[in-house]
Amino acid sequence: MTDAGPTDGEAPAPEPEPEPERHAGALVTRSRGQEVLHPTLDTYLDTITALWDEGFDMCVDVTAADYLERPPRDLPPDIAPERFELVANLLAMDPPRRVRVRLQVPEAAPVVPSIWERYPGVEAYEREVYDMFGIRFEGHPDLTRILMPEDWEGHPLRKDYPIGRVPVQFKAAPPTR
C-alpha cells in the first residue's frame, strides 16, 4: 500500500498551489529536458530583452509551426493555444546553454514585434517565417519574401497549403521534322 491516500477519514490540508516556474517573465515548460519559455504577445519583447541581459548573445534560429490540425502540444495552463507558434532559439556562450521561446500567434492578426533591433542576425529568419507562414514582423527593416518569388501567392509551409497545388505543365515533345 503505497499511494492509497489518507485512511483516517480526515481530509488532508490542501497543499498550496506551487507558484508556476518563470524565467525572464515567461512561464517555463520542459520538453525532453530542454527549457522552453512561453511569453505572450505583450511580454515577448520584455522576455527577449531579459534573456539578452542574462547573456544570451545569439539568436541562432527563428522559425514557426502551423498547428492548424491541433496536434497535442505541451503548453502551460495559462497560455491559450493559437494556430501559429513562433519559435526562437537563443544561445548563451558563457556558460554554454540554450533556451527556446515559443510564442502563440493568433490566426486573425498574425503580427509579431520584430527582435531585429536586439538580434540583427534574425533578419533573414524573420523574412523566411514571413515568406513561409505569413506572420508579419513589426519593426523589421525589409520584410519581403526571401525564398519564394516576390509575386508568389500563399505561404507554403501553412498546413492548408497542399503539396502539388501548382499545376505543372508538360508540353508535348516537339515534332522531329
Place this chain on the structure above:
Amino acid sequence: MTPTELSDQSPPQPSAASWVGAAETSEGRQELVEREETDPLELLRERGAVLRLPEGFVVDPGDVDIESPEDETMIINLGPQHPSTHGVLRVMVELDGETVLRTKPVIGYLHTGMEKTGEDLMYVQGGTNVTRMDYLSPFFNECVFSMAVEQLLGIEIPERATWIRMLMLELNRISSHVLFLATNGLDMGATSMMIYGWRERELLLAFFERVTGLRMNHNYVRPGGVAADLPDGWRDDVADIIEVLPGRLDEFDSLFTNQPIWRQRSEGIGVITREQAVALAATGPILRSTGVPWDLRADMPYLAYDQVEFDVITGTVGDVFDRYAVRLNEIRESIRIVHQILERMPNGDYRTQDSKVTPPPRGRIDESMEALIHHFKLFTEGFKVPAGEVYVAIESPRGELGCYLVSDGGAKPYRLHIRGPSFANLQCLPVMMRGGLIADGIAVISSLDPVLGDVDR
C-alpha cells in the same frame, strides 16, 4: 565671353523668404526636405551595409541621366549564374567605381521546399530528404535529423553506432574543408589548388562509397544507429587516408600560407569583428576566425566528443586569410580525432536493438513470418514517435546545424525545420564586402563557403 553672359552667371541676391527652407548655391537651389517627405525607400537604403532594394528592382535605361555627375553609384547583379558564387547565389552590389558600398544577397533560386516535403515523409524516409540539403556534408544532415528523432523517441544508440557516426562526420568534415580549399583557390586564381582539392576529396568519397554504397546523399545515418556496419578492411582504408593527408596539407601550406601573393590577396580583406559575427548569428569557422573559441563539439558535446581530444582553432583578425587558416587547421584536428577513433572503435551493435525502430536482421526474415511482417510494417507504415518538440544542434563544417522537430505522435514529422548554417552566415556578406573592391568581393563570398542547397533548402 561677353560681359552680359558673365552677369548672368553672378548669383542672385538671396531674398529673405528663400532662407526659410532653401538656399541658392553655386550648384543650384538646395533645401532640406522634411523627413516625412523623404522616400521610405531612400531611408531604408541608408541603414548600414545591407542594400534594401526589391529583388526585381529594374531601372529603365531611358531614365538614367548620363550627363548628371551626382549619382555615380550603380547597382549591379553578381549571379545567380556567376561562376564565383558557388551555386545559384545572386548578390546585388552597389558600386562606386570599383568600391563596394552596400550589398544584398538574393537567395531562393534553389528552394525546393524540402521542409514541406519532410512533413510528408515518414521518419524512416526522412534521411533521404535531409541528406540533400547541405550536399557537401550529407552525414551531418542525417545525423542531426536522427539525433532529433532519437531524442523524441527517448532511445539511446549503441556505443559502436556513436563512434561510427563520429568517424563518418569527421571524414566528412575533411572532405568538405578540402573542397573549400579547392574552390577558394579557384576563386582567387590558384587553379592548381582546385585540382588538388578535388583529388583529396576523391579519397574520402571513395571510402564513403565503400561504406554506404553512394558517394553523396548516403542516407547512412538513420534513427537508431547507422544503416550498415563498416565493411571489412575499413581500418586500412581510413589509415591510408589519414596517412596521406598530412603531407598534402603541408603542401597546401607551402602553396598558400607561405606565399606572398596569396597573403596579400587575403590578409585584411573582408574583415568582420567578433561583435558583428555574434550579432549576426554567424557560427562555425566564420565565428572562430574572429577569435571566439566556440565549437559545439567542445562546448556542448554530443555523441562521444567529450571522450576525444582536439583543439578548437581560432583566428585573430576575422579576414579571408583567417577563415582559410581556420579551416585548413581544422582538417588537421579532424585527422587527430580520426586517429583516436581508430584506436578506440568499440565492438558491438551498429544500430539499436529496439525492435520499434530497427528492422529484424535479414536472416530472420527468411525463417520467421513474424519477422517478415515486422519488416514490412516498419517500411510501409513507419514507426510512431511520441508527441513533442525538440531542437538539436551539431557542429557542421559550416557552423551550427540545427534541427527543430515537432511530432504529433504519428509516423511523419508534424514540422521539420533545419537551421542551415550557410543561411545565417550569408548575412555577414554585406558587412564583409562593404568598402572593399569588387575583386575582393569574390574572395569574400568564397571564404564564407556557402552551400546553396543549405541556404535555400
